[in-house]
Amino acid sequence: MIRTEYRYEMQKKDRLLVVRLFGEIDHHSAAGLRAELDGLLLKERPVRLVLDLSHIEFMDSAGLGLLLGRLRLMRELGGVMVLKSPNPRVLKILTLAGMERFMEIDGLKGAEK
Numbered sequence: 272m273i274r275t276e277y278r279y280e281m282q283k284k285d286r287l288l289v290v291r292l293f294g295e296i297d298h299h300s301a302a303g304l305r306a307e308l309d310g311l312l313l314k315e316r317p318v319r320l321v322l323d324l325s326h327i328e329f330m331d332s333a334g335l336g337l338l339l340g341r342l343r344l345m346r347e348l349g350g351v352m353v354l355k356s357p358n359p360r361v362l363k364i365l366t367l368a369g370m371e372r373f374m375e376i377d378g379l380k381g382a383e384k
Contacts, residue, residue, distance in 0.1 A: 277304055281311065286350075288317035293326040296334030305337055309344060318350045321377075325356035335368050342374050353377060 277294035290311070296304065312320065320341070327334075338354070345352045355377040357365060362379070365371070371379055 276300075279304075279307070283315060283317070286316070286318035287321070288312075288315050288319070289321040289323060289355075291323040291326060295329040296327060296337055297329060297331045298333040301333040301337045305340060308337075308341055312341070312344055312348065316348055316350075317345075320345050320350060320352045321355050322352065323355045324361055325358065327357065327361055330361050330364055335364070335370065338370065339373070351375070 277292065277296070277300045279293065280291045282289045282291075288311070290308065292304075294300065322338070322341070324330075338352075342352045351374075353375045354365065354370075357376065362376070365376060366379070370376065
């Protein structure tokens with residue numbers, strides 16, 4: 272089985288949770304990352320989740336699914352999710368998929384909140 276390495280760092284303040292992701296979000300890494308993020312969200316129960324994508328080198332459709340699933344969980348918890356600082360390649364994938372219709376993308380004009 273191929274396994275993609277990923278890692279994350281988190282910072283929390285009150286009910287704000289900032290998670291900086293590193294590496295790739297693809298079909299190899301999405302399942303593990305999904306489980307870890309869900310556990311973190313259920314434990315911390317933030318009102319606002321900021322996913323910092325500035326260190327994501329690659330993302331495919333599994334990454335889009337991961338983001339939408341965390342958005343759904345945040346809404347169930349009564350919170351919001353923001354994507355921060357995607358690189359130009361990741362931003363292109365996000366906009367082609369129309370993700371700005373569902374969540375705020377930091378730095379993207381016209382993003383819905």
